[in-house]
Amino acid sequence: MGEFKTIGIIGRESDAVGESLKVLTRFLKKRSVKVLLSEKIASLLPNTQLPICNRTQLGESCDLIIVLGGDGSLLGAARMLARHNVPVLGINRGRLGFLTDILPDELEQNVGNVLDGHYVLDKRFLLNAVVKRGAETIGRAEALNDVVVNSGTSAQMIEFDLYVDNEFVYRQRSDGLIVSTPTGSTAYSLSGGGPIMHPKLDAVVLVPMFPHTLSSRPIVIDGNSEIRIEVNGRNAIHPPVTCDGQVIITAEPGDTIFINKKRHKLKLIHPVDHSFYASCRDKLGWGSALV
Incomplete structure (x- = not known):
């Protein structure tokens, strides 16, 4: 666990996702990781030299899939990727983000921790x-x-x-x-x-x-x-x-x-400090009126 040599990137088409995609691909290149792009997200990197694959090919070829977008993007990926037994990591470029729980400004730190083997593996049916x-x-x-x-x-x-x-x-x-x-x-x-x-x-x-x-x-x-x-x-x-x-x-x-x-279950990766209850407090506003 922790050794991800081939990483696929999936996401929706938006300016926010495009910004994070540039940061992510530069970071992964520094880490000498092989990167594959989904057909949809590749349009955000014109003239890219990175290999472009469909989702089935990503599931068969990758050790890890990173989803850039909201929970909806991850849901779509999950239905396709669970059968391939490949773990999924979500970077939130949407709204609530119960499943895509890494914030854009923490991208390099958290993805780096995952590549170093520091993460929590969560299985969802x-x-x-x-x-x-x-x-x-x-x-x-x-x-x-x-x-x-x-x-x-x-x-x-x-x-x-x-x-x-x-x-x-x-x-x-x-x-x-x-x-x-x-x-x-x-x-x-x-x-x-x-x-x-x-x-x-x-x-x-x-x-x-x-x-x-x-x-x-x-x-x-x-x-x-x-x-x-x-x-x-x-x-x-x-x-x-x-x-x-x-x-x-x-x-x-x-x-x-x-x-x-x-x-088949979905393998969902979280940062080591991930907490379901903290997510509920943050996303659902538990105790937000308390001082």
């Missing part, structure tokens, strides 16, 4: 989502944060039956359901009234979205549970199934959504 229409698979996707089944409109509710490990839980009429990992518990799930879960928990939370009955509350279940959501055939709308807010599969009345834990 992802979710698989499969939409079936009878025996036919309509679509499948992965999520690090959450899988969301919703009505797709604020004017109508959907009705669905929820099963956990083949045991009937309830029939619900609501705007939908958020199925979140601990990683996603500080994202959309939190906005929907779900609990904050420590990332080390092996658990999944089911958060109803504006349920028709006030007694419906979030449920935390074992992380190895098999979740099945059956969309009632009487629904008039076609509910979208969204993974991390980025991948959308359109379901139909009568379809079934299966959700379970993905076998």
Whole structure:
């Protein structure tokens, strides 16, 4: 651990990312590290002599992937890279930055520490989502944060039956359901009234979205549970199934959504002084009104 000889860089296209990319590539060159750029981020370095690869090639070739951007950029990278077992380090050029926790002005110091073997390795599980229409698979996707089944409109509710490990839980009429990992518990799930879960928990939370009955509350279940959501055939709308807010599969009345834990975990690298609770204090403003 700690010896990263080939490093891939992924990120979104923005002026802020471009600034950090120049600093990062200069620093890595001084450290005699081989650097590969993703196709998208390479556009920020015109006439670069660095090799340019797609994400699959980066996953197969690199010892470490550095993501420049916000949590959304890292979520997209995570879904692709988890299967390659390559660790990921995030440098925050976005907003909240629960996952991309290195600040731009600390880039050289923290990346240098990682290259010297001083870091914390954090493993996060992802979710698989499969939409079936009878025996036919309509679509499948992965999520690090959450899988969301919703009505797709604020004017109508959907009705669905929820099963956990083949045991009937309830029939619900609501705007939908958020199925979140601990990683996603500080994202959309939190906005929907779900609990904050420590990332080390092996658990999944089911958060109803504006349920028709006030007694419906979030449920935390074992992380190895098999979740099945059956969309009632009487629904008039076609509910979208969204993974991390980025991948959308359109379901139909009568379809079934299966959700379970993905076998491969994301290896997420943090600075040695990283603290989940400190991140919550900083990002969520805990105690900010206290002096």
